Amino acid sequence: MNQLPYQTASRTFLIQTQSKMSMDYETALRTKLHQLECHFTWALIKDDLDLPSILNRLDEQLKLDVGKKERLAQTYTALAYVKFLQGLQKKSLSNLMTSVKLYKECHEEEFHKALIVTYGNLAWINYHMKNYTECESYLQKVEKINENISSESSSVPEVLGEKGWTFLKFSCKYYERAKECFKKALDLEPEDGEWNAGYAIALYRTEYGKFTIENSPTIKQLRRAIETNPDDDVLKIFLAMKLAIYKRYREAVSLVEEALERSPDHPHVLRYAGKFFRNKRSLDRGIDLLSKALEQSPNSSLIHHQLALCYEMNKIRLLQEGNHHTRSSWVQQIRDQIIYHLEMATTHAPCFIKAMSDLALHYGERREIPRAEEMFQMSFKTAKEKNDNLHVVHFYYAEFQLYGNRCEVLAIKHYMECLKMSPGSPEGQKSARSLRKIAEKRIYKNAQDEEAYGILGFIHKEKGEKSKAIECYEKALSYGDNDEYLTNLCALRQSMQ
Template sequence: MSASRKRTSLVTKLDQLECHFTWALKKDDIDLNRLDRQLKVDVERKEKLTQTYNALAYVKFLQGFQEEALSNLMTSLKLYKECHEEELDKSLIITYGNLAWINYHMTNYTECESYLQKVLKINENISSESSSVPEVLGEKGWTFRRFSYKYYEKSKECFKKALDLEPEVGKWNAGYAIALYRTEYREFTIEKSPAIKQLRRAIETNPDNDVLKVLLALRLVTYKSYEEAERLVEQALERSPDHPRVLRYAGKFFRNKGRVDQGIALLRNALELSPNSSFIHHQLALCYKMKKIELLQKGNHQARAQQVQQIRDQIIYHLEMATKHATGFITALSELALHYGEKHEISRAEQMFHMTFETAKEKNDNLHVVHFHYAEFQSYSKREEVLAIKHYMECLKMNPGSYEGRRSENKLKRIAEKRINKNTQVGKAYGILGFIHKEKGEKSLAIECYEKALSYGENDEYLTNLCSLRLSI
């Protein structure tokens, strides 16, 4: 067989494997440097080591370091064999698959075929396809969750399939609970929330997992179940006072409850354990932002100007650190640009917003968030209400159900109501209200507002919207 035909034959077999190389993990969806650091922290903490080394190997491959990728896979295999005698275990399907692929890329075709044979032998000993093996589904779900928020739905699907096959296994219950926590955006009652129900089930099957308890507490707070939530956080902190994920989620919990100083203290402890965590730096920035808002609400801004600036400097520092450790952190980048604007560094803010818009468009990542923060910048730093309206509208149009979408709706309503109350630009005010109703699917109210807007003067955009709405009813 010619070398070309041999490679084609190998690729056909490789494509049928279940491993990182066949899961469509796209380089453009992943912040590789950030993920690299996170996985190395997991290695230091000895968390899910065989899975972590598998994931780290694929990250190194994407970064172009094939030798390091191979080394990490061999470490994963070694760690597995130290704990298990069986070499045909289902858990090795992914590691052997990755080893086959990396050896193929390194043109080690004999080794590649050897690992393909090992996968084949495992598959001969199991009654189902590799794609239906719980261990494969579990690691696949964990990988999707770890690599990018864009894969959270895929992660949820994998853990649900694993759980359907083995409903009593704790790690599948935990994986599915975390996936639901990260993908449940609709509001339910506390009794009907799938995330809350599954987090409770996951805690039953993983009673020592304190991260699950804090996540449940965070979700309970959204339904105002404060007493149970605080009890869970206290239990988690008492049992796991040095666990970075417990500390950071507990810090977020106390920020959400308005106990900002307590949140800052916990997040600073977490930062000592994970100094390069963009998540922790971002949470600290949000805590200081809350302190700034509280201070401004007390009034007498001139007397408090120095104190406000000191807090703003803390916000900017932590946002700069968050974006340093996660260069593609769109939300933190746009928040940083907004705070440069607050500090009257207008040119620097504009430059960062321009860069962040480009990055968000290129990555298809949180563009609505950038529009919201840019609208805030135009509204408060540049006093350009027309541009602010434009970008609030873009945010609402892109993601009406998001936090930023809801904030944009409220901002637009305030602008419209202020104009109507002052009897200035009333036609445009009703045009704004018509737009809000249109985006919310409230066609009759939108038509009513657009008709009022037209009564104050001809506007082609309002007329076009009015016609299209009438035709759709």
């Protein structure tokens, strides 16, 4: 039976009204959700994250924290967010419910402030699953917690701490934000061991520049963190590695040996102790410790990378001793070990740009040129997409062009790109040294090589040494015309007026 016109119009109006009410309801919910303190509101950008690597770290953390319910709860909450990013909403929800259960076992109450982040994540995940009633329920739980505390959620030490640990674990791009979170938590609870440890680690990972052993904020905070966490042997090795930079080897070695004696099977202690001995050029000890760590954490890209670096130092040492036939055979065996560990590192962390670039370079050393080129192009693509470590890829590609392809022109181009992008980084500093070596070699052969002086001018310009840069560009222009050198020279002169 056909509907009358007024019935059709009425039905259309009802549908439109219901749709508008639904949209208004969802908008109201979303407004409340954006006010929460949780992983969904912390500006964790998916393109910044290497999800397989984060999952490996979180899985390892679950094993380390067996019996520590509050830490386990925090890790399950972070794990839930990663699962959500992978599109596994039901698994995400399951991890969050595990987190709630663990928190309640710790605090024996439903509305403890430690649950703010987990309830916030639960509200968000239920919203995405269109479970709006459940979403509202968790929003109300957060509201009830907020009613019982004297400050905003963003100023609760437990929230600041969980936020800080998330930033530390998820991406090196968030280390500065992690530092800010732990500092705020410490301002509220200066004696808390966890916030002191988090702040020390964040400082350790962000401290660059010139300090002395007396005024280094990291060394001071690590000592403070060890005071408040006397059983944390990883902190002792972090302190040891910082002390070694200032040549305080006796105390550094003592701290590492103490940590190894107290925690001989802790994978993080073994990993960082292995790195300490690699830095100290005690390669056999480093390889032994890292191999033990790998037995416990076979999917650790970081351990595989550290082992590759140890073997690479062995390779360099052998090459420096001379290229006899027997040594050549050993070098090839070592190179194969390096490639194996770098391949494993990139398998477990597909966005590990340094490992990818180093692997490409070693393919080139093994004369697998097409494979090396393919890996380098993949490294460039990943670095650009992630906006991360592009200068590192330029450095390794320059090395490949100089030593693998014997193409000095391309090597110069990519060393320059690296230096321009990150002059203070280790790769930037190495690029400057390589460029200087190339320029000086050219000048030795031809004292009127304009490009060589242009290279030196570029190095000085990027280092901020304007007078020396001007001198080099003037010399370059005295031997030939070059618009780029002239432009740089004019800009430098103008900046000094």
